[in-house]
Amino acid sequence: MSGLFLFSITHFPTDRRGMTDLMSGEFVTFYRLGVGLAIGLLLGVERGWKEREAKEGERIAGVRTYGLIGLLGGAAGLLSIHVGPLATGLVFIGLAGVLVTAHVWSLGRAEDIGITSLVAQLLTFGLGALAAVGEVAVAAASAVVATWLLSSKSTLHRWLRALEGRELRAGIQLLLMSVVLLPILPNQGYGPWQVLNPYAIWWMVVLIAAISFIGYFSIKIGGAGRGAAFTGVFGGLASSTALTLHFSRASRRQPRATPMLAIGILLACGTMFPRMLVVASALNPDLLRPLLVPALVMALLVYVPAGFYWRLRGDEQTDMGSTLRNPLELKSALTFGALLGLVMLLGKALETWFGDAGVLGLAAASGLADVDAITLSLARMTEGGLALPVAAMGVVIAAAVNSLAKGVMATAVGGREIGIRVGLPLLASAAGGLAVAWLWLW
Numbered sequence: 001m002s003g004l005f006l007f008s009i010t011h012f013p014t015d016r017r018g019m020t021d022l023m024s025g026e027f028v029t030f031y032r033l034g035v036g037l038a039i040g041l042l043l044g045v046e047r048g049w050k051e052r053e054a055k056e057g058e059r060i061a062g063v064r065t066y067g068l069i070g071l072l073g074g075a076a077g078l079l080s081i082h083v084g085p086l087a088t089g090l091v092f093i094g095l096a097g098v099l100v101t102a103h104v105w106s107l108g109r110a111e112d113i114g115i116t117s118l119v120a121q122l123l124t125f126g127l128g129a130l131a132a133v134g135e136v137a138v139a140a141a142s143a144v145v146a147t148w149l150l151s152s153k154s155t156l157h158r159w160l161r162a163l164e165g166r167e168l169r170a171g172i173q174l175l176l177m178s179v180v181l182l183p184i185l186p187n188q189g190y191g192p193w194q195v196l197n198p199y200a201i202w203w204m205v206v207l208i209a210a211i212s213f214i215g216y217f218s219i220k221i222g223g224a225g226r227g228a229a230f231t232g233v234f235g236g237l238a239s240s241t242a243l244t245l246h247f248s249r250a251s252r253r254q255p256r257a258t259p260m261l262a263i264g265i266l267l268a269c270g271t272m273f274p275r276m277l278v279v280a281s282a283l284n285p286d287l288l289r290p291l292l293v294p295a296l297v298m299a300l301l302v303y304v305p306a307g308f309y310w311r312l313r314g315d316e317q318t319d320m321g322s323t324l325r326n327p328l329e330l331k332s333a334l335t336f337g338a339l340l341g342l343v344m345l346l347g348k349a350l351e352t353w354f355g356d357a358g359v360l361g362l363a364a365a366s367g368l369a370d371v372d373a374i375t376l377s378l379a380r381m382t383e384g385g386l387a388l389p390v391a392a393m394g395v396v397i398a399a400a401v402n403s404l405a406k407g408v409m410a411t412a413v414g415g416r417e418i419g420i421r422v423g424l425p426l427l428a429s430a431a432g433g434l435a436v437a438w439l440w441l442w
Contacts, residue, residue, distance in 0.1 A: 039127045040067040040068065043147055044062065044063035047120060074131060076125070116150065123146055196344065232266070235271075269403060280379045287379055290392035291395060294440060344377045348384075366398055389441040396434060396437040400433050403430045406426060
C-alpha cells in the first residue's frame with residue numbers, strides 16, 4: 001500500500017492550467033514531506049516483513065520508525081532551504097550517532113552483525129531530504145530500487161554463487177576496458193575511407209558482449225539442466241551457432257532426446273532475429289522499420305515449428321548442459337573487435353568498387369560465420385550514406401545465409417532426423433525472410 005501511495009503522490013498532476021496554483025506555497029511543503037513519509041513507510045514495510053519473527057522491542061526500527069526517519073529527512077531538507085545545508089548535515093550526524101549506538105548495543109543480543117538495516121535507515125533519511133528539496137521523482141525511484149535490492153537478498157546471493165572466479169575476472173577486465181578505456185579512445189576515422197573508428201568499434205563490441213552475457217548468465221543462474229528449451233531461448237542471446245553445434249552433437253549421442261534438442265536449436269535460432277533487430281536499431285533507430293516485418297516473419301517461421309514440436313513431444317525430459325563460452329572474455333571481445341573492423345573495411349571497399357551489389361555480396365559471405373559483425377557494420381554504414389533499404393536487405397541476407405548454414409551444420413553433425421526437424425524450418429525462415437524483405441523494401 002505504501003508503494004501505491006508513493007506512486008500516486010509522485011505522479012500528482014501538475015499541468016499549468018489546473019494545478020500550478022495548487023502546487024505552490026504550503027501545499028508544496030506538505031507534498032514533499034508526504035513523499036518523504038511514503039519513502040520511509042515503503043522501506044519500513046520491507047524491513048518489517050524481513051524481521052517479522054522478532055519480538056516486540058527487539059527491533060531497532062520498525063515501520064513507524066522508518067516512516068519517521070523519512071519524515072525527519074524531509075524536515076531536514078526543508079531546513080536546508082531556509083537555513084542552509086549545514087542544518088541537514090547536523091541532523092544527519094545526530095541521527096547517524098543514535099542509530100550506530102543502537103546497532104552496536106544490539107550486537108550483543110543478536111547473531112546477525114550485518115549493517116544492511118542501518119544503511120537502509122540512513123538512506124531513508126537521505127531520500128526524504130532529497131524529496132524535500134524538489135527531487136521528488138529521483139527520490140521515489142531510488143526508494144523503489146532500494147526496496148527491491150533489500151527484498152532480493154536470496155536471489156542476489158544465488159546469482160553470485162553461480163559466478164565462477166574466471167567469469168568475474170573476465171567481466172571486470174571488460175568493464176575496465178569499457179569504462180576506463182572507451183572514453184579516451186579517439187572518436188574519429190582512420191585508415192582507408194576513414195572507416196575505422198576505434199571508439200565506435202569498441203562501443204559496438206561492448207554492446208554485443210552485454211547482450212550475449214544476458215543469455216550466458218541466464219543459463220548460469222537458471223541452470224542448463226532446466227531443459228533444452230530454456231537453454232535454447234537464452235543460448236540464442238549468447239550464440240545460436242555454438243548452441244546448434246552443441247545440441248547437434250548431443251543428438252547423435254542421445255537419439256531419444258532428439259525432439260527436445262531440435263526444439264532447443266529452433267528456439268535459439270529464432271531468438272537470433274529479435275536480437276538482430278535490437279542490435280541494428282541500437283546503432284541506427286531508423287533501421288527498425290525496414291527490418292521489423294522481415295525479422296518478425298523469419299522468427300515466426302522458426303518459433304511456430306518449435307511450438308508444434310513441443311505439443312508433440314513425449315515424456316522424455318532432457319537435462320542438457322551447455323558449452324557456451326563466456327562472452328566477456330577479453331580474448332573473445334578483441335577477436336570480435338578485429339572481425340568487426342575487417343568487415344567494416346571490406347564493406348566500405350566493396351560499396352565503393354561495386355556499389356550496392358558489393359555490400360549485399362559481403363553480407364551473404366559474412367552470414368556464413370557471424371551475423372552481428374555485418375549487422376553492426378551495415379548499421380554504421382548508413383550514417384555514411386548507405387541507403388536504409390540496402391542495409392536492411394543486407395542484414396536479412398546475412399541472417400538467411402546464417403540460418404541455412406546452421407541447418408546444414410545440424411544435419412552434418414547430428415544426423416538425418418535432427419537435420420530434418422531443424423533444417424526445414426530454417427530453410428522456410430530464410431526463404432520467407434528474403435521474399436518478404438524483397439517485397440517490403442523494394
